[in-house]
Amino acid sequence: EIVLTQSPGTLSLSPGERATLSCRASQTVSSNYLAWFQQKPGQAPRLLIYGASTRATGIPDRFSGSGSGTDFTLTISRLEPEDFAVYYCQQYGRPPRAFGQGTKVEIK
Amino acid sequence: QVQLVESGGGVVQPGRSLRLSCAASGLTFSSYGMHWVRQAPGKGLEWVAVIWHDGGNKYYADSVKGRFAISRDNPKNTLYLQMNNLRAEDTAVYYCASGDPFDNWGQGTLVTVSS
Numbered sequence: 656e657i658v659l660t661q662s663p664g665t666l667s668l669s670p671g672e673r674a675t676l677s678c679r680a681s682q683t684v685s686s687n688y689l690a691w692f693q694q695k696p697g698q699a700p701r702l703l704i705y706g707a708s709t710r711a712t713g714i715p716d717r718f719s720g721s722g723s724g725t726d727f728t729l730t731i732s733r734l735e736p737e738d739f740a741v742y743y744c745q746q747y748g749r750p751p752r753a754f755g756q757g758t759k760v761e762i763k
Numbered sequence: 764q765v766q767l768v769e770s771g772g773g774v775v776q777p778g779r780s781l782r783l784s785c786a787a788s789g790l791t792f793s794s795y796g797m798h799w800v801r802q803a804p805g806k807g808l809e810w811v812a813v814i815w816h817d818g819g820n821k822y823y824a825d826s827v828k829g830r831f832a833i834s835r836d837n838p839k840n841t842l843y844l845q846m847n848n849l850r851a852e853d854t855a856v857y858y859c860a861s862g863d864p865f866d867n868w869g870q871g872t873l874v875t876v877s878s
Contacts, residue, residue: 690864692808699871700800700808705864743808747863750822752798752810 657682657746661755667763674731676758678744683724688748691720691729694757695740703742704729734760765789765867767859772872775849785842785859785869793817793837795862799844801855802871811857812844827853849876 658681668674678689687707692700702711704720707727717732731738739762744755771783785797799811812823812833821833832845842859856871 688863692865694808699858699868700865701868702864702866705866711864711866741807745808745810745865747865750813751824752813752863754800754808754810757807 656751657684657749657753659744659746659753659755661742661744661758663758664756665759665761667761668734669763670734670736672734674729674734674738674760676729676731676742676744676760678722678727678729678755680725680727680746684727684746685748687723688746689720689722689727690745690747691718692743692745693738693740694743700743705747731760765861767861767867767869769857769859769869769872772857772874774875774877776878777850777876779849780845780847781849781874783844783846783857783859783872783874785844787840787842787859787861790861790867792835792840797833797835797842798860798865799831799833799842800858800860800865800868801853801874802858803852803855806855809855814842846874849874851876 660679662677689707691704694700708720719730741757741759766788768786798813814833830848834843858871859869861867
């Protein structure tokens with residue numbers, strides 16, 4: 656079973672700043688089947704990135720994903736007010752489809 | 764556009780059963796693997812179960828194995844989650860999601876297990 660560990664737990668930043676979120680897997684994620692989701696309070700999660708680096712449909716290009724193997728990163732180049740939310744990574748290469756515990760990006 | 768609509772949540776006593784449904788539209792349902800994901804109040808996302816597009820394979824999180832059963836009715840475009848022997852720790856919003864990656868999600872249905 657692959658365990659995903661996200662860091663930091665909380666990121667306090669101002670609009671316009673760059674956000675860098677980390678996701679580390681306990682084993683190699685096959686074929687880079689690593690996704691990132693955004694969740695706002697009271698809403699369902701939204702797919703941002705899949706295949707470690709491919710933006711989902713309609714996702715702004717300020718969101719980018721990188722990494723391979725066991726280390727992955729989500730970068731938000733310039734935070735917009737609507738980007739303050741919780742972000743989860745997830746591996747979908749094999750069952751169980753584990754999620755990381757989440758990183759909250761909050762307004763400083 | 765794709766719509767996934769969950770139903771069947773509510774308040775149930777510990778040890779009792781509940782069946783959730785997820786009605787899908789706007790996608791070729793029989794072509795997609797389908798998942799259940801839950802989120803306890805104030806907590807993170809927990810993957811619960813997956814069923815292959817044809818129902819041929821099913822996998823479960825250890826926390827629900829032996830108590831929950833995922834199934835689907837492709838002609839009815841509907842996904843199910845039969846939840847038996849419910850515990851307080853099963854209290855959560857339950858989402859259905861389609862595909863790998865999970866590119867479409869429902870809005871969730873709340874299950875509260877309490878005496």
